[in-house]
Amino acid sequence: MYDAIIIGAGISGLLSALVLSKNEKKVLILEKQEKLGGICQSYKINGYTVDNGPHIITRLENGPLRKLIIQYFDVSPDFIYHGEYYVRDKDKYYSFPWNLKSFSTFSLIPRKDRAVILQILISTYGRRLMGEDFLNTSVYDLLEKRNINKTTMRFVDTLCYFMTGVDSKKASVARFLDSLDYKSKSKGIITIHGIDPQAYLSKIIKLLTKKGAEDQGYPKGGIRTIINCIVQSLNAEIKTGEEVKEILIENNTVIGVKTQKREYKGKIVIYSGYASELPNIVEVPEDYERELRKLEKVYTLTLWLGLNKKYFQRRGSEIWIDPKCWVVPVSNYDPDLAPEGKQLVGFGFVLPKEYNLEEEKKKALDGIKRIFPEIEEDIDFMHWQVLVPEKAAWSINQKMPGNVTPIKNLYLVGTDTTEKSMGITRASYSVLDLMEVIK
Numbered sequence: 112m113y114d115a116i117i118i119g120a121g122i123s124g125l126l127s128a129l130v131l132s133k134n135e136k137k138v139l140i141l142e143k144q145e146k147l148g149g150i151c152q153s154y155k156i157n158g159y160t161v162d163n164g165p166h167i168i169t170r171l172e173n174g175p176l177r178k179l180i181i182q183y184f185d186v187s188p189d190f191i192y193h194g195e196y197y198v199r200d201k202d203k204y205y206s207f208p209w210n211l212k213s214f215s216t217f218s219l220i221p222r223k224d225r226a227v228i229l230q231i232l233i234s235t236y237g238r239r240l241m242g243e244d245f246l247n248t249s250v251y252d253l254l255e256k257r258n259i260n261k262t263t264m265r266f267v268d269t270l271c272y273f274m275t276g277v278d279s280k281k282a283s284v285a286r287f288l289d290s291l292d293y294k295s296k297s298k299g300i301i302t303i304h305g306i307d308p309q310a311y312l313s314k315i316i317k318l319l320t321k322k323g324a325e326d327q328g329y330p331k332g333g334i335r336t337i338i339n340c341i342v343q344s345l346n347a348e349i350k351t352g353e354e355v356k357e358i359l360i361e362n363n364t365v366i367g368v369k370t371q372k373r374e375y376k377g378k379i380v381i382y383s384g385y386a387s388e389l390p391n392i393v394e395v396p397e398d399y400e401r402e403l404r405k406l407e408k409v410y411t412l413t414l415w416l417g418l419n420k421k422y423f424q425r426r427g428s429e430i431w432i433d434p435k436c437w438v439v440p441v442s443n444y445d446p447d448l449a450p451e452g453k454q455l456v457g458f459g460f461v462l463p464k465e466y467n468l469e470e471e472k473k474k475a476l477d478g479i480k481r482i483f484p485e486i487e488e489d490i491d492f493m494h495w496q497v498l499v500p501e502k503a504a505w506s507i508n509q510k511m512p513g514n515v516t517p518i519k520n521l522y523l524v525g526t527d528t529t530e531k532s533m534g535i536t537r538a539s540y541s542v543l544d545l546m547e548v549i550k
């Protein structure tokens with residue numbers, strides 16, 4: 112009898128196991144793949160070390176992963192400061208406008224549109240403070256009738272893809288307000304709709320003065336390093352190559368799980384696979400199942416290029432408008448990821464719902480060549496990946512289910528359970544939320 116059985120050994124499952132095992136719980140982790148880490152993998156190929164998609168970790172100063180590292184890790188990963196974000200349109204560069212002041216001079220988009228967007232931002236923050244949640248309002252809904260110019264719309268769409276995985280017609284405005292809630296809830300005594308107005312005001316002031324991505328970083332050695340640190344700090348039984356085929360229930364309460372090999376008994380079960388696929392292994396009420404099935408996956412295409420020349424000189428990453436792409440020169444953070452004298456760069460593209468992979472690869476490469484016409488001659492190494500970055504895109508008309516399920520002692524964890532932040536930061540929030548729930 113285990114205190115907890117964890118289904119899935121991605122970062123969400125492993126962090127959950129770590130916290131429970133540090134609290135003296137007897138924990139079993141079951142992973143269907145042969146490797147631990149889920150999406151968080153780094154591997155060596157032709158002398159280059161590539162991650163499963165380019166990764167920059169956010170909220171490293173006071174965010175959820177930092178909290179977990181301080182409290183539970185015996186061995187900590189090293190993070191290298193991310194640096195600036197740049198926006199590139201054709202051959203022009205712009206520093207990403209992190210605060211309202213720099214946005215007011217952000218010359219990529221016309222002055223008239225900047226004024227319109229500023230006005231929308233301020234009124235939206237005000238409405239948020241008065242309790243509107245904006246979960247089902249799309250970014251497009253706010254801009255639709257404002258006569259916005261094409262470049263502005265392209266920039267907004269790129270940001271939406273980058274932050275939520277979907278375009279402005281589907282991206283929830285709430286995602287862009289999330290950072291206002293970050294750290295703002297716990298400080299004050301008086302709150303309006305759960306938000307402390309004083310802390311909220313200080314957030315708005317921060318929005319006016321924020322310098323940039325100060326608390327973001329790249330994990331030295333690659334994304335897999337974080338998994339290695341968790342595994343080294345962990346005291347749990349781990350079984351790989353075992354897929355949970357059924358969650359066992361008696362009187363609407365979890366009693367264990369069944370894999371292709373055998374049954375295991377547990378007091379609680381934590382599921383960290385796709386929430387939308389939970390109904391495949393356990394019967395849940397119909398309306399709950401309907402909500403889970405709405406959660407939408409988005410696929411991304413990553414192209415890793417090993418370059419003979421250093422094409423990217425600056426510390427930081429680039430957001431491209433055309434093609435829509437996120438470009439991270441990872442060997443600028445950790446030169447050991449590439450052979451000596453070479454540069455390793457990850458280019459991330461969002462794939463449409465239906466796609467032809469070869470056509471998408473061609474489009475991606477052609478787009479890069481439009482920016483750097485001579486790059487082909489300097490390519491030493493090329494590697495493609497198709498992956499799902501978030502188990503659920505943050506789009507309107509769907510609701511993340513949280514950690515609690517209608518079945519007693521069955522919990523969910525992972526990037527498709529909470530609306531907070533994104534990626535590994537979101538996974539870490541979901542673990543902290545889960546621990547609050549099962550405390």
Ligand SMILES: Cc1cc2nc3c(=O)[nH]c(=O)nc-3n(C[C@H](O)[C@H](O)[C@H](O)COP(=O)(O)OP(=O)(O)OC[C@H]3O[C@@H](n4cnc5c(N)ncnc54)[C@H](O)[C@@H]3O)c2cc1C
Nearest residue numbers: 119121122123143149150164166167355384500525534535
């Ligand atoms: C291209 C790309 C770029 C990214 N960029 C960033 C970034 O810049 N910053 C950032 O913070 N994050 C980024 N991410 C996201 C981040 O990697 C993921 O959010 C995170 O790794 C998800 O972790 P998870 O544990 O929730 O899910 P997963 O890693 O998917 O883990 C789930 C695990 O459960 C297992 N499993 C499922 N069902 C079963 C079953 N029935 N039985 C047994 N095992 C099961 C799966 O095999 C898997 O190992 C990126 C991801 C990609 C793909």
